[in-house]
Amino acid sequence: MTAQSAPVLEMHELRTWFATPEGPLRAVDGVSLGVEPGRCLGVVGESGSGKTVLLRSIVGLLPRRAIASTGGTVCFEGLELAGAPPAVIRDVRGRRIGMVFQDPMTSLNPVMRVGTQLTDGMRHHLGVGRQEARRRARALLEAVGIPDPERRLRDYPHQLSGGMRQRVTIAIALACDPSLLLADEPTTALDVTVQSQILRLLGRLRRQRNMAVILVTHDMGVVAGSTDDLAVMYAGKVVEQGPTATVFSATRHPYTRALLEAIPRADARPGERLATIPGQPPSLVDPPSGCRFAPRCPRAADRCRAEEPPLAGADGHRFACWFPLGDPEPPAAAT
Amino acid sequence: MKQVKGRLLELAPVLLLVSFATFALVRVLPGDPARAFLGPQASQQEVALLRHQIGLDRPIISAYGHWLARAFHGDLGQSYQTGQSVVSALAQRLPVSIELMLLAQVLGLAVAVPVGVLTAYRAEGLVDRAWSGLSFATIALPSFVLGLLLIIVFPVKLNVLQISGFTHLTHSVGGNLESMTLPALTLALPQIAIYSRVLRGDMIATLREDHVTMAEAKGLPTWQILFRYALRPSSFSLITLAGLNVGQLMSGAVVVEFLFGLPGVGMLLVSSIFAHDLVMIQGVILFTVVVYVAINLGVDLLYAVLDPRTRHVAAA
Numbered sequence: 001m002t003a004q005s006a007p008v009l010e011m012h013e014l015r016t017w018f019a020t021p022e023g024p025l026r027a028v029d030g031v032s033l034g035v036e037p038g039r040c041l042g043v044v045g046e047s048g049s050g051k052t053v054l055l056r057s058i059v060g061l062l063p064r065r066a067i068a069s070t071g072g073t074v075c076f077e078g079l080e081l082a083g084a085p086p087a088v089i090r091d092v093r094g095r096r097i098g099m100v101f102q103d104p105m106t107s108l109n110p111v112m113r114v115g116t117q118l119t120d121g122m123r124h125h126l127g128v129g130r131q132e133a134r135r136r137a138r139a140l141l142e143a144v145g146i147p148d149p150e151r152r153l154r155d156y157p158h159q160l161s162g163g164m165r166q167r168v169t170i171a172i173a174l175a176c177d178p179s180l181l182l183a184d185e186p187t188t189a190l191d192v193t194v195q196s197q198i199l200r201l202l203g204r205l206r207r208q209r210n211m212a213v214i215l216v217t218h219d220m221g222v223v224a225g226s227t228d229d230l231a232v233m234y235a236g237k238v239v240e241q242g243p244t245a246t247v248f249s250a251t252r253h254p255y256t257r258a259l260l261e262a263i264p265r266a267d268a269r270p271g272e273r274l275a276t277i278p279g280q281p282p283s284l285v286d287p288p289s290g291c292r293f294a295p296r297c298p299r300a301a302d303r304c305r306a307e308e309p310p311l312a313g314a315d316g317h318r319f320a321c322w323f324p325l326g327d328p329e330p331p332a333a334a335t
Numbered sequence: 336m337k338q339v340k341g342r343l344l345e346l347a348p349v350l351l352l353v354s355f356a357t358f359a360l361v362r363v364l365p366g367d368p369a370r371a372f373l374g375p376q377a378s379q380q381e382v383a384l385l386r387h388q389i390g391l392d393r394p395i396i397s398a399y400g401h402w403l404a405r406a407f408h409g410d411l412g413q414s415y416q417t418g419q420s421v422v423s424a425l426a427q428r429l430p431v432s433i434e435l436m437l438l439a440q441v442l443g444l445a446v447a448v449p450v451g452v453l454t455a456y457r458a459e460g461l462v463d464r465a466w467s468g469l470s471f472a473t474i475a476l477p478s479f480v481l482g483l484l485l486i487i488v489f490p491v492k493l494n495v496l497q498i499s500g501f502t503h504l505t506h507s508v509g510g511n512l513e514s515m516t517l518p519a520l521t522l523a524l525p526q527i528a529i530y531s532r533v534l535r536g537d538m539i540a541t542l543r544e545d546h547v548t549m550a551e552a553k554g555l556p557t558w559q560i561l562f563r564y565a566l567r568p569s570s571f572s573l574i575t576l577a578g579l580n581v582g583q584l585m586s587g588a589v590v591v592e593f594l595f596g597l598p599g600v601g602m603l604l605v606s607s608i609f610a611h612d613l614v615m616i617q618g619v620i621l622f623t624v625v626v627y628v629a630i631n632l633g634v635d636l637l638y639a640v641l642d643p644r645t646r647h648v649a650a651a
Contacts, residue, residue: 061551094554106545111567111642121553156643
């Protein structure tokens, strides 16, 4: 699939290493991804795969003193964000890039009214007056499906349900009409029924505003219904990426298939065990040489443990595997 | 306002118990207060008369009941040293103590809040480390040592401000402030140290919370994130501590008032103890206790203003 327009955001070989007493921890280790206007890129992976760090690296929302080294480029609407001065990034944050976080119970300030938290971003960035900000805030709450917005503006976060709060944080993220929305597990902390409402809302807002969205999640089920493109991350690297439908129907990387098999199915027999991926993700301080998934991979051969596979492929579907699914099994190797 | 009523009902037994304890404490002290006041030359009859006047010859419960009943009508008795009523003595001394308290608190908070926020924002930085050392040195000094040090530095070496003595506010505003500066500073310095450390600790915890990251994601300037988003949820320990200090200082900063010769409530208490003025001691202590409890009630109610969640939990 070819992109209709230039990407809003393009990362190239993005790298974020944290400082630890044992040495640098390679949380994000050379990731290249992009997203076009009006499209949704899903980033999936287990906890600790680096997906959240990747998202925060884009807008410099990481504790500066924890970082050992960074690298690569982040090009956002022609502006280079990687290594940009804090003032430049701060001006982009909230104004041109909105963010939604995982847990709406903790991401709103408990002692400030919803209205204040919703309006002060636009008052700061756009310089609108109190009345105008108020009017826009009402419209935003309506747009995210909150009834009786006038009353809700005066409420404190604890007076709202979890789903309502997440709608409020989405409204806050959209306050300055950003061209890119970064959503970090926006449905993980919510009830299942609310989850699908929030995902539908995000989809609708994206289409209405022709906004690009990067949706980070560990849930393949979330990715399936709400993303156009998909990147699977493992141990700080992208192992497979492509149009979501292609990645699902013609899965090439064994890790992606393992993630797909780990989705609980409605037609499973009672008592049937869920598929799990044996072993633990590798240490990111001292990652294994070769393919990082090799120690857990059922298809791993000697070459996998020795040489790191490049991310390659055709027609926008790329994968980092020496013996991808669909190819013949590798020669059985003695372990 | 159901909350307020409930709290008041809870406080009634506390007040009763503490007032009885202070009343009894003075009575069970060894020695006869009447004899101590009148001196060894006084005759038995004179002592007996005074004992009767202050109710020392009555059973303690009955004397306490009598005293409490009169206290409810705003009569705490009269000093048998000067003949002045306890209430009017307190009314005379209280403004001095309140002024000292206000100056010390304003000075303390005005310095501690920005410093606490800054050291939390740059925790483990150079300023934070230096401030930490300085704070502990200040806290470790007893107030009379700190007061004497200030006297040596300012009036003695630099020849500014006065060593001791008090100028009334109505007499001269400048002179009043001059006489109050060193005592207020003596009280404020350890408070600045403690307040800023307490605020720093809570603030560091708040700065790690998701809602602060969210505020950063909104692209707000750092000062707004620190002072508008993070300060209020971090200020509960500080408010509690400041409240306790206000309560304590309202009833007189005993050591500092004595050191600098300020005629406040603390000074009144010290001089009545020296004079074995039983009635005055009881009255001053009762006043102290009531003020302390009232201020704490005020602080509890202030939480509801600071944190909307406590309001609704209580109402539910």
